Amino acid sequence: MINNISLWKPRPIAENKILVAAIAIAGVGAAQGILNSFDVFGSKAMTEMLAFLACSRLLPNEPRRKWSPRLCTGLIAIGLLLGAIWVLFIGFPGRHETNFPQLKEIPLKFYALGLVTSCIAAPLFEEKVVRHLLLDGASYYFGKLAATIGVSALFAAVHVDAIVPAFLLSVFLCAGMQFFNLNSAQRSVIHGLVNFSMLHWMIFYPTLRDFLQPTLGSPL
Template sequence: MTRWKPRPIAENKIFAAAIAIVSVGAAQGILNHFDVFGSKAMTELLAFLVCAWLFPNEPGRKWTFPLGLSLVTIGLLGGAIWVFFIGFPQRHETNFPSLSDVPLKFYILGLVTSCIVAPLFEEKTVRHLLWDGASHYFGRLAATIGVSALFAAVHVDGMISAFLVSVTLCIGTQFFNLNSAQRSIIHGIINLSMLHWVLLYPTLREFIQSTFGSSS
């Protein structure tokens, strides 16, 4: 079966990433039209598995406990920075749902999609295949800026933060030899922090108001 796989050269990686991103977008549009539950998770997971099968070889650091702890710490730090500089300052501009108002199946789906599947898909397609391919033609700096700008353009609700997160993860690829799975831990924990900030802020606000009697 290996003879059917494309050679791991720059143009093939760029082509595969582009096809995966476009295909996921088109498939999600079709499935959303029919109100298919979990369409984003299903399409992105399938695309990730296909890309991982086509291009399984990716440099990465050896898994160790200190590495895992470092990845979790960086993810928590990234989430805290987002809350401090973006989430909290924009709290009055955001329509926060209460955690109690979110059905359990949607909460679980949100966790799986935003904290596991989406990071795996985006790290494999954007910061492995696309970044690696673009680096071959344009150099690592230009590739980092280019793929991060593309990543930001897709995340229209938080373009600046998405750009900075992408740059950080590209640095993880370039200077620390982190592979897609390792970067996904950082990415997923940042998303986990953002998700729970949105869901838990109403409870936090009520606690502050009842405790200190002031508006937050």
């Protein structure tokens, strides 16, 4: 009986996809709240990775392109390009309103945790739950366009400090699933590299500014 329970999977229908996504989102939020109350190190990365693995186990089937060196190169290039666009049009213009951390004040373990959380765990969780299960389920009832807008609006609402960029990124990643059959892991490469670019802009801009300012003679 225990073996049968462990092998059980819900039917891959729209209702179940939406239900699993909702449970995953609520469960991660509740688990993070509990673990944070005990100051558990890495609670966000831990809970999101576990939720991703659980959702992948329950509802693994999704459109996917075959992995290849060409695809990997393309995903990396797109992720870095989108990250550079964010730095150029959002990060750099908003530099005077941004509270940059000092590189020397960031312990190595927190830097490593930031990489794991923002570049691996969060992209995997968000792509599987939001832009696979939730998007797929909503598309069945409302159509692809309305589902894309709704899911992207929800994603943007969670990212309150970057609502417009988050919405546009989500629309782009939804299109990657719907028109190019990119699966959650493949979209996570793009998503993770965008986060990688944003993270390192925040960390290294003060050093770059201090290095270039004497040469340029004007504030960056």
